[in-house]
Amino acid sequence: MAVISGNDEAAVLHGPRDLRIEKIDRMEVGDGQVRVEVHGVSLCGSDLHYYADGRNGSNSLTQPTVLGHEGFGVVTEVGAGVSQDRIGQRVAIEPAVPNGTSPLSLSGHYNVCPSVVCFGSPPNHGLLRQSVVLAAEFAHPLPDSIDDGVAALIEPLAVAAWAAARVGSVLGKRIAITGAGPIGLLVLQTVIALGASETTITDVAPARLEVAAALGATATLRSGEDALPEGAFDIAFDCSGHPGAIADAARSLGPAGILALVGVPGRAVAEFPIGSVQRWELDIRGCFRYGPSAFADAIALAGSARVDLAALVTSSYPLAESAAALEAALTDPTQLKIVIDTTSRGPQ
Ligand SMILES: [Zn+2]
Incomplete structure (x- = not known):
């Protein structure tokens, strides 16, 4: 060169x-x-x-x-x-x-x-x-x-690895993911690799849901057509930033569920089901870029072919x-x- x-x-x-x-x-x-x-x-x-x-x-x-x-x-x-x-x-x-x-x-x-x-x-x-x-x-x-x-995609995979770290263990957990863009698809692969029992992912784009299905999602839902079931999941990752999808993700959680906000919200303030957060002791966790060990975790996931x-x-x-x-x-x-x-x- x-x-x-x-x-x-x-x-x-x-x-x-x-x-x-x-x-x-x-x-x-x-x-x-x-x-x-x-x-x-x-x-x-x-x-x-x-x-x-x-x-x-x-x-x-x-x-x-x-x-x-x-x-x-x-x-x-x-x-x-x-x-x-x-x-x-x-x-x-x-x-x-x-x-x-x-x-x-x-x-x-x-x-x-x-x-x-x-x-x-x-x-x-x-x-x-x-x-x-x-x-x-x-x-x-x-x-x-x-x-x-x-190799450049280690950076977005580190975002997914950090989001997984922020919710603690996903082993055996039922997971909802709103948004099947690159970050949603990497979160999907990461939680499957880390032992999630069940994964449901939503998006407006059928082509992205097809990729998600090929990568092992248990269920795919078209946003606006099929609603996420309420109270059905242990952990929800919003990877869309869409205020409506974030509220749906919160409603999809069962008692003591965790909502991880990974996507950058399209609005700073939005309507949100605070009643469910109080009644069911839901945790809301922001996920910003990547913290300690996220790059090492991402390299381990991709290097061992557990993430494609x-x-x-x-x-x-x-x-x-x-x-x-x-x-x-x-x-x-x-x-x-x-x-x-x-x-x-x-x-x-
Ligand atoms: Zn980026």
């Missing part, structure tokens, strides 16, 4: 639907850090929001920013205090890096620490570039059993065609996960 000294080729978002392939300055490697030559990046809903609208939730694009936060690559350089043995290692990138000495980090809650700086969350540059620099412990070694074509990441990868594009990849993700409802091969320069 041609590396231009002092420069990295990158996919830079300048405004809505204005993505340019440009040269940007390489990051310097500091103490305790590694340089990772980025090999693949998968696109996420947040990338699509920034690309289409210039904003995602409350965060807006205010200056040209490199997109992408789901990626993997190879360590090519290490800073002071990092073993030279790490050079050449394939790694998954944990993109939300906190100040490791903050009180929340030290108490095991680093993912909700306000000090977190996340790759690809404007104005912070993301991973759709030739190399990035980050704290060595946030570059997680990958086994050979995880192929290059799927390839089932979610629907297309691959070279870095030069990142805009076409984002357009495809926005307009083609059959797409689940699109991977950008950042080592492929593609047509110039």
Whole structure:
């Protein structure tokens, strides 16, 4: 691969639907850090929001920013205090890096620490570039059993692994999942791998429910047509962010059930069955990105083939065609996960 000294080729978002392939300055490697030559990046809903609208939730694009936060690559350089043995290692990138000495980090809650700086969350540059620099412990070694074509998906799988960790054990539990997008499908596979006795998943898109059935869901329900049975589940994961689906998920729980909110809610405030929460002692648990050990758990799940990441990868594009990849993700409802091969320069 041609590396231009002092420069990295990158996919830079300048405004809505204005993505340019440009040269940007390489990051310097500091103490305790590694340089990772980025090999693949998968696109996420947040990338699509920034690309289409210039904003995602409350965060807006205010200056040209490199997109992408789901990626993997190879360590090519290490800073002071990092073993030279790490050079050449394939790694998954944990993109939300906190100040490791903050009180929340030290108490095991680093993912909700306000000090977190996340790759690809404007104005912070993301991973759709030739190399990035980050704290060595946030570059997680990958086994050979995880192929290059799927390795970027360790990041969304870490979201699922963290959601599973947040509810405690799913062993023998009846599970409802609202939303069969990539995160819902990864939560489905994760809870099956961890011993859930029964899984029911809902979505508006029949094609996604077909994928869920192929991945082992016990039952699939079309949102708006078939309602989730009330009081039937031990744990519900909302992976849709849809306020109506979140309320349905709460109603689907039996006594002492747990509702995990994984999807980013489409509204900050919504109607919710608080009476059931009080009467049946339901627990509501927020799940934000991934906390301690979630990446290691995700790598263990995919590395042992208990989660099939390839089932979610629907297309691959070279870095030069990142805009076409984002357009495809926005307009083609059959797409689940699109991977950008950042080592492929593609047509110039
Ligand atoms: Zn993501």
